[in-house]
Amino acid sequence: MNHSCSKVREAVSSTIRLHIEGFSITRASIKDDDVAVCFRSRCHVDGHDWEIRFHPTLYVHDGQWYCPALDLVFLGESRTTVMATLSCKVIDRQVCYYGYEDYDFVPFEESKTVPSAFRRPMDQSLPLYIGVGKAEDKYDFHSSLTVDCGVREPAAAEGAIAVPSSGIAQHLGELLRGKGGSDVxxxxxxxxxxxxxxxxxxxxxVFMAKFFTGRGEDNSLQRVVEIQDMDAAVFKAMLRFIYTDEASELDVKLDAAAMTFAQHLLIAAGRYGLDRLKVMCERTIALGMDASTVASTLALAEQRNFPRLKAKCINFIAEGSPENLDAVLATEGDLKDIRVTASDLHQHLNGFLQSQAGADITFCMCGESFAAHKNILAARSPVFKAEFFGEMEEKTYQCVEIQDMDAQAVAGTVMAQHLLVAADRFGLDRLKVICEHRLSICISIDTVASTFALAELFNCSQLKTKCIEFINRGSPENLDAVTATEGYRHLEESNSFNELSSRFERWGEPVVMGDITIDP
Structure with missing residues (x-):
């Protein structure tokens, strides 16, 4: 089976159109308690990354009746519980036997899960079954299945500002490709x-120990490092994984060359303690294993101490007879304990910041100091990139003073306002949107005027729209309360006053704002 997906719409909900070409289930390819390979499609909803998984035969009865299903997997991490609902509707099912149409699969009506709670990476919903089918005796027909899969976060249903997905992997990948500021x-x-x-x-x-915790020689000054006993292509793939947490070399057709490469990459991952890459390689090797590679794979797993992969090899040999070999290869049921966890790129960088190991720049503000790393700052902020690796004089400094910024702002709305100003100053677009989102859900009578002025000053169009919507929904009593706030008095002195005042409407009455009278 081949699959493709297209995004139908995306806001606080997202719909993925999943098309399965060659969706045909035969009795030879399923057996009781067997779970077929699943297809994965990712989407982004209001700042959270999700994965929708389609299982062609998640439930099988009596060796011939099967139920395809979907489930929803949370790829991020949240300090608060995220509620989400998965829905689906089969919109097209085509089966053609020798030129005429027939149907072996009956879809259910449009259905959805109850709202589920997600918080940790890889949290998973209950399965959502989409229909029931009867397996055929042989595969002598062309078929396809198209399903609309929807993800919705109920708490964000009123049009909160959508936060884009994290760009840290992309930024570090660009740093690697651009080579700017490289020091080894x-x-x-x-x-x-x-x-x-x-x-x-x-x-x-391994690199941490080599550069920053070695004994004797000061390895932090080492500019050239030789890596022995490793192919350059394998190291290149490993280096790209270190920067991006991705390994596209594993997402290819699993022929002999790809299997050999995955084995070499697995050895490199084990050598350098890259646990997530190691699991990704083990999973790829286990999926591509056949009678010609199982012996060498078992030898590798035994020699290099990969117990998960070793167990898969032994299980493959025990179950893989000529009659059921194809069915064994088509399933993923044996791979449930070789599970690739969510990206740990963020946690690694945060831990490195907290440790202050290898810090080469110190920021001083309001009597406090903060140690950091120029390369990572430059990858994430165009301002820091220009300061450290451009023509700005700060590039040679080891201490930079940050003025007009509080080291510790008070929590809540004021903190978000200060952070938005800082994000705009240093070109951190995603952080700026996160702050806009936070401020938009905290808009109240006391904050709408000052929030509007902030949005106008720093060109936050979405936040500005939320302020206007809040005012348009206001009652006469609430509008009076807004005009009495300190933020409104400051706003009267700004260029934004006329635009905001034009949004104040009362039903059938003129609105008096300072010296301005507005007739509805």
Whole structure:
């Protein structure tokens, strides 16, 4: 089976159109308690990343009746519980036997799960079954299935400002490709790779020990490092994973060359303590294993101490007879304990910041100091990139004073306002939207005027719209309360006053605002 997905719409809800080409279930390809390979499609809803998984035969009865199902997986992490609902509707099912149509699958009506609570990475909803089908004796027909899968976060149903997904992996990937600010050269099998010690150390304990916790020689000054006993292509894939937490080399057709590469990458991941990459490689190898590779894979798992992969090899040999080999290969039921966890890129960088290991820049503000790493700051902020690696004079400084910014602002709305100003100053677009989102859900009579002025000053169009919507929904009593706030008095002195005042309406009455009278 092949699948494709297209995004139908995205706001505080998202709909993915999943098209399965070759959706045909035969009796030979299923057996009781067997779970077929699942197809995955990702979406983004209001600042959260999700994965929708489609299981063609999640439930099987009597060796011939099957029920496809969907489930929803949370890919992020949240300090508060995120509520979400998964819905689905089969919109097209086509089966053609020798030129005429017939149907072996009956879809259910449009259905959805009850709202589920998500908080930790890989939290998963209950399965949502989409229909029931009868497996055929043989595969002599062309078929396809198209399903609309929807994800909705009920708490965000009133049009909160949508927060874009994290761009940290993209930013670090661009840092690697651009080579700006690189402070170490890695020499591997005749090829060289420019890299950044701070990123390597944050992600890999081996590099951390080499650059910042070594004894004797000051390895933090080492500019060239030779990597022995590793192919350059394998190291390149591992280096890209360190920066982006992705390994596209594993998302290819699993032929002999791809399997060999995955085995070499697995050895490299084990050598450098990259646990998530190691699991990704093990899973790829287990999925692509066949009679010609199982012996060498078992030898590798035994020699390098990969117990999960070893168990898969032994299970494959025990169950893989000529009659059921194809069915075993088509299933993923044995791989449930080789589970790739959510990206830990954020946690690694946060831990590295907290440790202050290898810090090469100190920020001073309001009598406090904060140690950081130039390369990571430059990857994330165009302002810091220009300061440290452009023509601005700060690039040679080891201490930078930040003026006109509070080191510790008070919590809540005021904190979000200060953080929005800082995000705008340093070109951190996603952080700016996060602050807009936070401020938009906290708009009240006391804050709407000052929030509107802030949105106008820093060109926050979505936040400005939320303020206007709040005012348009206001009652006469609430509008009087708004005009009595300190924020409104400050607003009267700004250029935004006329625009905001035009939004105040009372039903059938003129509105008096200072010296301005507005007739509805």
């Amino acid at each position: 050269t890695l020499f591997v099998s005749g090829e060289t790779f420019a890299a950044h010690k701070s990123v390597l150390a944050a992600r890999c304990s």
